Amino acid sequence: MKKSMGRNIRCGAAAAILGAMLCMPMAVFAGGKTEAAAMNTEMAAKGEKNAKYVFLFIGDGMAMPQISAAEVYSKALSSKDIAIKKLGFSQFPVSGLTTTFDAGSFITDSASAGTALASGNKTLNGVVNMDVSKTVQFKTLAEYAHETGMKVGIVSNVSLDHATPAVFYAKSPSRGNYYDIAVQLSSSEPDVVEIAKGKGYTYVNSPEAFKALKSGAGKVLAVNRTLQDSEAMPFEIDRKTDDLSLADYTKKGIELLSDDPDGFFMMVEGGKVDWACHANDAAAAIRDTLAFDDAIASAVEFAGKHPEETLIVVTGDHETGGMTIGFAGTKYSTFFDKAGLQKMSYVAFDDTVLAPYKKATAKEMAQLADLVPAIKDAFGLDYATLSPVQKEQLEFAFQRSMGNQVERSVVEDQYLLYGGYEPLTVKITQLMNQTAGIGWTSYAHTGVPVVTFAKGVHQELFSGYYDNTDIFKKMASAMNITLAAK
Numbered sequence: 497m498k499k500s501m502g503r504n505i506r507c508g509a510a511a512a513i514l515g516a517m518l519c520m521p522m523a524v525f526a527g528g529k530t531e532a533a534a535m536n537t538e539m540a541a542k543g544e545k546n547a548k549y550v551f552l553f554i555g556d557g558m559a560m561p562q563i564s565a566a567e568v569y570s571k572a573l574s575s576k577d578i579a580i581k582k583l584g585f586s587q588f589p590v591s592g593l594t595t596t597f598d599a600g601s602f603i604t605d606s607a608s609a610g611t612a613l614a615s616g617n618k619t620l621n622g623v624v625n626m627d628v629s630k631t632v633q634f635k636t637l638a639e640y641a642h643e644t645g646m647k648v649g650i651v652s653n654v655s656l657d658h659a660t661p662a663v664f665y666a667k668s669p670s671r672g673n674y675y676d677i678a679v680q681l682s683s684s685e686p687d688v689v690e691i692a693k694g695k696g697y698t699y700v701n702s703p704e705a706f707k708a709l710k711s712g713a714g715k716v717l718a719v720n721r722t723l724q725d726s727e728a729m730p731f732e733i734d735r736k737t738d739d740l741s742l743a744d745y746t747k748k749g750i751e752l753l754s755d756d757p758d759g760f761f762m763m764v765e766g767g768k769v770d771w772a773c774h775a776n777d778a779a780a781a782i783r784d785t786l787a788f789d790d791a792i793a794s795a796v797e798f799a800g801k802h803p804e805e806t807l808i809v810v811t812g813d814h815e816t817g818g819m820t821i822g823f824a825g826t827k828y829s830t831f832f833d834k835a836g837l838q839k840m841s842y843v844a845f846d847d848t849v850l851a852p853y854k855k856a857t858a859k860e861m862a863q864l865a866d867l868v869p870a871i872k873d874a875f876g877l878d879y880a881t882l883s884p885v886q887k888e889q890l891e892f893a894f895q896r897s898m899g900n901q902v903e904r905s906v907v908e909d910q911y912l913l914y915g916g917y918e919p920l921t922v923k924i925t926q927l928m929n930q931t932a933g934i935g936w937t938s939y940a941h942t943g944v945p946v947v948t949f950a951k952g953v954h955q956e957l958f959s960g961y962y963d964n965t966d967i968f969k970k971m972a973s974a975m976n977i978t979l980a981a982k
């Protein structure tokens with residue numbers, strides 16, 4: 497885990513994940529049998545087919561505010577009308593609301609939320625696929641799917657040891673080679689790559705080798721060539737055109753998995769919506785939400801060819817940042833087109849502008865004026881248009897980033913003001929948000945429900961207001977999987 501400022505945003509505990517990987521799972525499943533069995537019987541009575549091609553898309557940190565912001569933004573770029581441009585997945589025929597609290601808090605992390613989605617059980621923050629006593633391991637939907645003969649694919653744009661992908665693969669080394677494809681876009685763990693190679697995975701990490709993968713490639717571990725913060729794929733706003741996108745990985749996953757007559761289960765995580773929201777970087781979050789929608793569009797295209805056997809479920813694991821549309825300073829107005837002026841994420845600004853400046857400039861010589869043109873270029877934020885209070889806040893944050901003493905001590909307020917990020921950068925994004933009319937309450941997750949969308953066979957199961965553990969049960973039911981008894 498990186499210790500650098502602003503990067504300490506991991507949603508799960510790496511140690512717990514590695515521990516789970518190395519333990520022999522007990523394959524114990526707790527809960528859900530009765531309801532799932534009842535749903536199975538009901539569907540069989542109707543003569544409906546089982547879901548054979550099953551997608552679970554998880555937007556990390558994506559609840560209604562993130563979806564709405566992307567929809568307002570998409571329309572605001574081309575029109576002053578008070579209207580939205582819906583995302584592809586927000587037009588799915590069925591939607592529901594999903595509670596996300598875990599066994600120990602109303603505010604879940606990605607490990608306990610992922611465990612709920614993957615295994616149907618609530619647990620504590622930081623725990624991956626184990627119960628609250630950390631002694632019983634849960635059996636996951638990926639394992640059940642594999643047992644029925646389905647291929648399993650895992651795609652994420654954050655690194656292998658992050659919680660959301662981990663909950664779907666965490667037991668794989670001890671369970672044998674049950675993934676036909678583990679499309680994993682980045683990994684800072686060379687030993688994981690070595691383990692995968694030892695288990696017969698084909699390992700690729702160049703766009704050329706990736707594009708050359710063909711149906712019948714067998715087990716594949718694909719790692720993205722370009723890695724940004726904490727060994728994750730770059731934010732979509734920073735992605736170069738010759739780098740692969742989350743949609744590219746999803747499409748290739750479909751190509752490699754769909755040659756199996758028994759079907760497949762594929763989990764795709766949009767992991768960096770969460771990271772952007774931790775930093776309150778609205779433009780980066782919006783662009784990653786749109787990239788996530790693009791990845792889902794690949795599944796929708798596949799579903800068009802197999803409409804009676806494909807199920808696509810899209811959900812979030814929790815909300816991040818307490819994002820909302822509306823800010824005290826802009827009252828009833830919004831200016832989302834301003835977010836379109838931003839050209840890079842907070843991370844890219846730290847790496848390409850602020851860090852070099854800090855390195856080259858003695859702190860007593862540093863002046864905010866030196867960076868004003870770069871701030872305008874990167875964020876579209878015009879210093880001259882800021883209010884006196886905003887200018888003072890920016891100057892204050894600049895001095896903090898340079899490590900200079902300021903008149904009043906902010907040591908205790910540092911987290912509240914900047915959330916552990918570079919003070920200057922997070923202040924710029926805060927001013928950007930304020931100008932656009934976007935509000936935030938936190939640098940962590942929040943406890944509001946997320947939205948779940950469904951399209952395809954047995955989509956109707958996902959209507960209503962239910963818990964995140966129910967998503968596992970509903971998906972198992974749609975796949976006609978008989979869950980193990982407690």
Ligand SMILES: [Zn+2]
Pocket residue numbers: 505506507557606770771774816941
């Ligand atoms: Zn998070």
